Amino acid sequence: MKKIDIFKKLRTSGLRPTKQRVEIAKFLFDRDKTFHFTVESLNKLLEKKTTSKFALATIYNTVHAFKDAGHLSEVEVRGKKTYFDTNVSNHHHFYDSETSELIDINANEVVIQKIPKAPNGKKIKNIEVFINLKN
Amino acid sequence: MKKIDIFKKLRTSGLRPTKQRVEIAKFLFDRDKTFHFTVESLNKLLEKKTTSKFALATIYNTVHAFKDAGHLSEVEVRGKKTYFDTNVSNHHHFYDSETSELIDINANEVVIQKIPKAPNGKKIKNIEVFINLKN
DNA sequence: TTTATAGTTTATAACGATTCTAAAGTGAAA
DNA sequence: TTTCACTTTAGAATCGTTATAAACTATAAA
Numbered sequence: 001m002k003k004i005d006i007f008k009k010l011r012t013s014g015l016r017p018t019k020q021r022v023e024i025a026k027f028l029f030d031r032d033k034t035f036h037f038t039v040e041s042l043n044k045l046l047e048k049k050t051t052s053k054f055a056l057a058t059i060y061n062t063v064h065a066f067k068d069a070g071h072l073s074e075v076e077v078r079g080k081k082t083y084f085d086t087n088v089s090n091h092h093h094f095y096d097s098e099t100s101e102l103i104d105i106n107a108n109e110v111v112i113q114k115i116p117k118a119p120n121g122k123k124i125k126n127i128e129v130f131i132n133l134k135n
Numbered sequence: 136m137k138k139i140d141i142f143k144k145l146r147t148s149g150l151r152p153t154k155q156r157v158e159i160a161k162f163l164f165d166r167d168k169t170f171h172f173t174v175e176s177l178n179k180l181l182e183k184k185t186t187s188k189f190a191l192a193t194i195y196n197t198v199h200a201f202k203d204a205g206h207l208s209e210v211e212v213r214g215k216k217t218y219f220d221t222n223v224s225n226h227h228h229f230y231d232s233e234t235s236e237l238i239d240i241n242a243n244e245v246v247i248q249k250i251p252k253a254p255n256g257k258k259i260k261n262i263e264v265f266i267n268l269k270n
Numbered sequence: 271t272t273t274a275t276a277g278t279t280t281a282t283a284a285c286g287a288t289t290c291t292a293a294a295g296t297g298a299a300a
Numbered sequence: 301t302t303t304c305a306c307t308t309t310a311g312a313a314t315c316g317t318t319a320t321a322a323a324c325t326a327t328a329a330a
Contacts, residue, residue, distance in 0.1 A: 056309095056310095060288070061289095061308090076265060094251075094257075110251070118229070119238060123268065125269040128266075130264075131250070132260040151325090174316080190279060192282095192317095215288085
């Protein structure tokens with residue numbers, strides 16, 4: 001991902017490119033593979049990888065702005081912390097509760113043959129398949 | 136469900152049949168259809184339907200004991216509150232985010248044709264299909 | 271029955287994740 | 301450069317949940 005794309009992510013999220021936001025955006029989006037994180041884990045990683053400091057509120061604000069703009073998705077995980085995903089395409093997840101680790105499953109790796117009709121007056125927005133793992 | 140079943144639920148959960156617990160168990164299990172709730176919603180309903188008073192801690196403790204004994208299941212829902220379900224069989228859910236309402240889907244109403252292999256060394260514990268609804 | 275005791279309820283404190291606040295700081299247009 | 305709306309920040313507040321400790325109660329032995 002080019003530097004210009006980082007600024008595009010920020011611009012399309014309605015965010016001015018401040019030092020912190022550029023660092024966060026680079027950290028999140030300048031990578032090849034999907035990245036799953038919580039605000040807490042992101043904060044720790046940012047502290048390690050950069051020289052800047054980040055207030056938790058800044059990370060929350062920025063992550064939510066990216067999410068609202070569709071650059072991050074929130075993953076359905078039971079538990080206290082909210083998990084985010086840089087993969088915003090339609091896809092599914094393995095969840096390893098031993099390690100609290102999420103693993104992406106491409107949409108085409110799951111084929112659903114039969115699904116019930118949505119209740120009266122409602123439509124199906126999306127289908128999430130969640131595969132819990134054990135050892 | 137007969138009264139004796141209520142006491143069985145309590146006994147098999149390692150709980151003495153106190154006034155509060157009997158009320159909670161009756162409220163949860165003496166019904167024909169699946170019931171979804173959060174601790175907060177359960178508390179409000181108990182206040183309305185019974186003359187007893189319940190400390191929140193009592194409801195938390197009792198609900199968790201039922202869950203640990205397998206009489207309640209916890210549902211995967213994004214958000215702060217924990218949702219419980221009196222349906223403990225293997226099944227799936229619709230979720231209507233407009234009303235925060237969960238609707239059960241019987242396991243046989245969903246047929247999955249293709250699923251990826253579990254990652255190295257891991258096994259699949261269970262598969263949860265979550266269908267988000269919109270209007 | 272009474273009594274002893276292990277288990278229970280309760281109000282409140284503590285907790286952890288998240289959100290809010292208000293003051294100090296900063297980017298960008300004029 | 302100056303101005304001002306937008307940002308960052310530290311810390312307070314909030315929300316759901318869990319822990320605590322004192323008062324209460326079911327149970328079973330005496």
